[in-house]
Amino acid sequence: DFASEYHLNLKLYYDGNGVLSSLKDQRVTKINKQRKSPVDFSGQIIGTAPLQGELIEDISLAEKDFWSNLFILISGISLISLLIVYASRRIIVSAANSLDKARALAEKKTSELKAAYDEMEHRVEERTSELKNVNIELEEEITVRIRAEKALNKSHERLLTVMDSLDALVYVADMDTYELLFVNKYGREIWGEITGKICWKSLQSGQTEPCQFCTNKKLLNGDGNPTGVYIWTLQNTVNQEWYECRDQAIRWTDGRLVRMEIATNITERKKVENQLKSSLREKETLLLEIHHRVKNNMQIISSLLSLQSRYIKDKHYISMFNESRSRIKSMALIHEKLYQSKNLENIDFNDYIKSLVNDLFIFYGIQGGHIVLNINIENVILDIDTAIPCGLIINELISNSLKHAFPDGREGKIEITSRKMNIKGVNEYELIVSDNGIGMPDDLDFRKTESLGLSLIVTLSEDQLQGKLDFKRDNGTECRIHFKELKHKENR
Known part of the structure; x- marks a missing residue:
């Protein structure tokens, strides 16, 4: 192989070079001994003619040296060639290994890229499918919105038509x-094209700041939420017409709170109302005068009865005259209370009863405080048709107590109680008059008696008031009446 060849050549080179160097050194030493003169072993001949044999020998040695040097040179070139070949082979092997690694890496990367590409293709297909579905849904939604927008536009047009x-x-x-x-058509025709302008500058005249009667604060509660519809009237300063305004806070299309007002012209109605008020004041004045005159006439009748009683000697008839005077006075007192009050239809029952009973105590000469009066009347307001029979009933009951319940100056107590009840949405009243006197006889039937006073109590309670009457005789006498307020307006 390459390594073995390299080491063999290297060994031959060093071995041959060593032998040649040894021979050269020995020959130079021998010549120097013979010549005893310096020799330049560069291939040049140094010497004279007598040294011709040595010169030939030197030439032979120089030739050997030449071949030796040539061998060394060739050996060096071979060695360098071997090194170059070795290095080239190493580079080629390394390059081949690197190429194999690069090819394997490239194949791996190619495989990974292919897998990634396939995954990407799969995802793209899925996303494309999703986008197609979304696109279909968007198209459907757009279709629905277009229909809704068209419907909204039609609704808006209809609303504008209604408003205008x-x-x-x-x-x-x-x-x-x-x-x-x-601003609707009605407003534009009267106040002009004022949309986009300031309301208090356009709808009113002479205003330098927001109107003092502006209802903005009345349309929202403390939390800033709408409170509902607020109704009020106003005379406009531009056309001097009267309007009934219905204001309400609503949410505008952009979500902000705005004030919507619907103002109806009520100028004609206002004129009729003023006429009615004027006529009502006239009638109230006339009715006051009527009550005053009725009260005066009753006082005249009472006075006539008093004058007539002076010519009657029988005490029984005198008592009858006095009882009639008392009854007339109870009715006259109602008319007096009516024309003295601001309300010509209803009477404060508590005030009326106190005045009535006080007059009865004076009429019957009750002094010294031996009879105690307790009045417990809640906030009861009665109309004249209910107050008159109630007053007559109390007049009869108190008169009977003062005349019969406490003989010979006996001490006692009289109580009057009245309260208002709401039963199933209907106003009902309870009137109780009691005393702790000697009481009514046990055998007395108050429904079958010749007493005019008791007959009046039964008739007024059950017939006129359409109530329930009951008497209790334990520890004195108690009269309890339960009745409803009369619907006098429907009966007239």
Whole structure:
């Protein structure tokens, strides 16, 4: 092989070179001994004629030296050639190994690239399929949106048609900037093309700042959420017309809160209302005068009965006259309370009863405080049709207690209780009048009696008030009446 050949040549070179060097050194030494003069072993002949035999020998030695040097040179060239061949073979082997490795790596990379390519192809196919499905879905969604947009446009057109056909102002304004975002045809015809302008500058005249009556703050609660519809009236400063406004905070198309107002012209209605108010004031004045005159007439009747009783000697008839006067006075007191109050239809029952019972105590001369009066009436308001029979009933019951329950100055107590109840959405009342006097006789049937007072109590309670009447005789006398408020307006 190459290594063995290289080592063999190298050995021959060193061995031959050593032999030649030894021979040369020996010959030069011999010549120098014979000649005893320096010799230049460069191939040049140094000497004279007497040294001719030596010269021939020197020539032979020089020839040998030449061939020796030539051999050395050839051996060196061979060695260099061998080294070059060896190095070339090593390079070729290394290059071949590198090439094999590169080829294997290339095949590996090629395989990996092919696998990656196949994977990529698979993913591309999957993604392409997904994109196709997505594209189909997008096309369907676009179709749906186009249909929805067309439907929305039609709805918008219909809404605009409705808004423009209303005989009322409809506008939408930004709650922060007061910019008018929408104005219907009615508003444009009266106030002009004001969309995009400031509402308080366009809808009102003479305004230098937002209107003091602006409802923006009333349309939102503390959390900034809409509170609902706010209704109010306003006289416009541009055309001097009256409008009933319905304001509400709504979400605009971009999500912001805006104020929508629908203002209906109520100028004619306002004129009718003013006329009705004027007529009502006239009627109230007339009704006050009527109540005042009725009260005065009843007082006149009471006075006439008092004058007539002076000519009657029988105490029984005198008592009858006095009871009639008491009843007339109870009715007159109602008319007096009506024309003294601001409400001509309803009466404060508590105030009325206190005045009525106080007059009865004076009428029957109850002094000294031996009879205690307790009045417990809740916030009960009665109309005149219910108050008059209630007043007459209380008048009869208190009169009976003052006349019969406490004989010979006996001490006692009278209680009047009234309360309002709401039963299944219907206002019902309970009236209780009681005393701790000697009580009614056990054999007395209050429904079958000749007493005018008891007959009035039964008739007024059950017939006029359409209530339930009950008497209790334990520890005195208690009268309990349960009734509903009369629907006098429907009966008229």
